[in-house]
Amino acid sequence: MESKNIMIVGVGGQGSLLASKLLGRLLLSQGYDVKVSEVHGMSQRGGSVVTYVRCGEAVHSPVIDKGEADIIVSFELLEAARWLEYLRPGGQIVTSTQQIDPMPVITGAAEYPTGLVDAMRNAGAKVDALGCLALAEKAGSSKAVNIVLMGRLSHCFDLPAAAWDAALEAVVPPKFLELNRRAFALGRDA
Amino acid sequence: MKQLLLGNAAAARGLYEAGVAVASSYPGTPSTEITEELAKFDAVTCEWAPNEKVAMEVAFGASLAGKRSFCAMKHVGLNVAADPLFTVSYTGVNAGMVIAVADDAGMHSSQNEQDSRHYARSAKLPMLEPADSAEALGFAKLAYTLSEQFDCPVLLKMCTRIAHSQSVVETGARVEPPAKPYEKNIAKYVMMPANAIRRHPHVEQRMAALADWAETADVNRVEPGADRSMGIVTSSTSYQYVKEVCGDRFPVLKLGMVWPLPEKKLRDFAAGVDKLVIVEELDSFIETYCRELGLPCVGKALFPPLGEFSQNLVAEKLGLPVPQGAALSVPIPARPPVMCAGCPHRGLLYTLARNKCTVLGDIGCYTLGAVAPLSAMEMTLCMGASVSALHGFNKALGAAAEGKTVAVIGDSTFMHSGMTGLADIAYNQSNSTVIILDNSITGMTGHQQNPTTGYNIKGDPAGKIDLEALCRAMGFRRVRVVDPYDLAACDKAVKEELAAAEPSVIISRRPCALLKYVKHAPPLKVDADKCIGCKSCMRIGCPAISVRSGKARIDATLCVGCGVCSQLCKVGALCAAGKE
Numbered sequence: 140m141e142s143k144n145i146m147i148v149g150v151g152g153q154g155s156l157l158a159s160k161l162l163g164r165l166l167l168s169q170g171y172d173v174k175v176s177e178v179h180g181m182s183q184r185g186g187s188v189v190t191y192v193r194c195g196e197a198v199h200s201p202v203i204d205k206g207e208a209d210i211i212v213s214f215e216l217l218e219a220a221r222w223l224e225y226l227r228p229g230g231q232i233v234t235s236t237q238q239i240d241p242m243p244v245i246t247g248a249a250e251y252p253t254g255l256v257d258a259m260r261n262a263g264a265k266v267d268a269l270g271c272l273a274l275a276e277k278a279g280s281s282k283a284v285n286i287v288l289m290g291r292l293s294h295c296f297d298l299p300a301a302a303w304d305a306a307l308e309a310v311v312p313p314k315f316l317e318l319n320r321r322a323f324a325l326g327r328d329a
Numbered sequence: 330m331k332q333l334l335l336g337n338a339a340a341a342r343g344l345y346e347a348g349v350a351v352a353s354s355y356p357g358t359p360s361t362e363i364t365e366e367l368a369k370f371d372a373v374t375c376e377w378a379p380n381e382k383v384a385m386e387v388a389f390g391a392s393l394a395g396k397r398s399f400c401a402m403k404h405v406g407l408n409v410a411a412d413p414l415f416t417v418s419y420t421g422v423n424a425g426m427v428i429a430v431a432d433d434a435g436m437h438s439s440q441n442e443q444d445s446r447h448y449a450r451s452a453k454l455p456m457l458e459p460a461d462s463a464e465a466l467g468f469a470k471l472a473y474t475l476s477e478q479f480d481c482p483v484l485l486k487m488c489t490r491i492a493h494s495q496s497v498v499e500t501g502a503r504v505e506p507p508a509k510p511y512e513k514n515i516a517k518y519v520m521m522p523a524n525a526i527r528r529h530p531h532v533e534q535r536m537a538a539l540a541d542w543a544e545t546a547d548v549n550r551v552e553p554g555a556d557r558s559m560g561i562v563t564s565s566t567s568y569q570y571v572k573e574v575c576g577d578r579f580p581v582l583k584l585g586m587v588w589p590l591p592e593k594k595l596r597d598f599a600a601g602v603d604k605l606v607i608v609e610e611l612d613s614f615i616e617t618y619c620r621e622l623g624l625p626c627v628g629k630a631l632f633p634p635l636g637e638f639s640q641n642l643v644a645e646k647l648g649l650p651v652p653q654g655a656a657l658s659v660p661i662p663a664r665p666p667v668m669c670a671g672c673p674h675r676g677l678l679y680t681l682a683r684n685k686c687t688v689l690g691d692i693g694c695y696t697l698g699a700v701a702p703l704s705a706m707e708m709t710l711c712m713g714a715s716v717s718a719l720h721g722f723n724k725a726l727g728a729a730a731e732g733k734t735v736a737v738i739g740d741s742t743f744m745h746s747g748m749t750g751l752a753d754i755a756y757n758q759s760n761s762t763v764i765i766l767d768n769s770i771t772g773m774t775g776h777q778q779n780p781t782t783g784y785n786i787k788g789d790p791a792g793k794i795d796l797e798a799l800c801r802a803m804g805f806r807r808v809r810v811v812d813p814y815d816l817a818a819c820d821k822a823v824k825e826e827l828a829a830a831e832p833s834v835i836i837s838r839r840p841c842a843l844l845k846y847v848k849h850a851p852p853l854k855v856d857a858d859k860c861i862g863c864k865s866c867m868r869i870g871c872p873a874i875s876v877r878s879g880k881a882r883i884d885a886t887l888c889v890g891c892g893v894c895s896q897l898c899k900v901g902a903l904c905a906a907g908k909e
Contacts, residue, residue, distance in 0.1 A: 152669070167332070167497065175494065176490060177494070178493065179361075179437075179493055184697065185664075185668075199569045199572040200639070201491075202490065202639055204642075205652065205654045207652050207654075217662070218664070224654040225654055226654050227652065239884070241664035241665070242664070242701070245872065247864075255657075255659075262657060263655055264655075272886075281886050
């Protein structure tokens, strides 16, 4: 059984917990052993957040360490760059191109770096960068960026579309299901 | 049914299946979700208590009455509850009692990274330590069996990575435990000296019996390994890192009960390997015990006494290959946590910064006020310390401090431990100004109700403590309420109360902007023709505001229209939608 290490990174409050819930449920339904590690509490308040999703025959550590991630899914460009060291050589980055200034940039103590996508590619990563915010808004809500990213991520797995949809249905409230289905499809097909 | 459960949810499931009837806790990361998940079961009477000491005493009372009981807290919460803990160890229990304590190595959301295992040893109580969600569920059930068999509360020790990781569990049905009718027993339950002297031998005998139990318990298991050059003793999340890195190569003694420790099992294990290695996060605990037994071992000489471990750290320290990744050479600006856009704490803390107040702070989201650009906090210690430390500060320095020093404390933290400090100010009369940041919720830990909100853990209407009436009843004549979105009103209140010749309380009241029932105004807009790029609006450190090309810019996905920034703009460039 193939094992995979997926990191979901972003800014606290962007909806990474729903994304990891979806992935966890999906992978469990496919017969994998799964561990998902989240961060709650203070770091959620607009800070850099990371969720680890691991699957395989038998998973021990709940976290992913430097050089171990097969895929990094990022809600924000700077965060993809911040966690790059966790990607294994030749690993895949799936990122939204959205940029959110961290406080040191807001206060002028630091600058938001430019050319990050190229820099990550030069470092050996495969980078799939997508304007997820616009796609989420097109689907009906700026909050659906997480599901747009999941749609995009679905290309990295050899799993049936029905399994993704079943996992989506299981984690999203019924009244938002159609919106999230649109978001998923927009991310997948963009 | 097989399902993925958070460690905390799995612990809650285990407690439920074991027939817990009464649970009382105070929220604290990373322990909070155990009680929140437990509250979803109608069969359990589940409550938030004002603090951990109260929670533990409630749980004890329920156990005394004959119902299986539970309380949960974070590591520092156990300090608050240490008083009942050490003596419940003497009285023992009637029905089973379980105390969950969650450590936070790496301090994801804590003010220190103390190691709770020392409490088990010093209070002379057994401590179980799960290594994944399935064990969290199973150990919670086992804890009740042990509690009733050995007549003592049992500590269930979690840590961030077990509490907040999901792994696969199999759930079962709830089994109602046998009835344990309450019986009057003064010698057992009244801990005055004459009785306590007679209880202490029971405590020592119990721990000896538990140590015997630990020798054969399958929660302490030896996993064989062909390479006997090294044998590893470990538990909790460290066990998972060891298995990740070493697989089945070395023999491993995996401890599910970390106190009391199995002496013979440790000696036998050590005798079968060339080198005994102890892998444990934070303090030397298992290692210290092994050294007391005279077993040569390597632990903290190799592994750090601080922070979280990981598989790469374990690999490096054991001399095994470590995976490498490629970092970027460009500097990546840090992204520390910040107060949310629209946070009601911001306006008040900005006012304190503007007035150059010395701010003694407390535990909550508002601690983030210490960060630039507000930098409006100069002390944070523990729950409630702002109020009592303010009294001490003012007593030490007198009028020079009284006119510019304040305490800031949230509503939940005030209920937890601030009231007693306020009583001290009222009693010993320092001319102190205490500011209660009442955002109508326990915010930092993710929105738990508390005695001032009027709702209970299930969201049903509950008793509601009136903060103004409470402060007045303590003897404060100057008690006033301000809206922290109104900077002029905040400024007036702070100036007047600091100038007043008697102690005072300011209640800065507005609900947390993240609460679902809070209605937000539309995002503000920047009139680029008026904006002169002076960055006055940036002084409040709102994550929704940035400056691009010399003009303020508002992120409409973050802005909740609180309007605090517009009160700082001298040219009227920041306006509510539709008012341009």
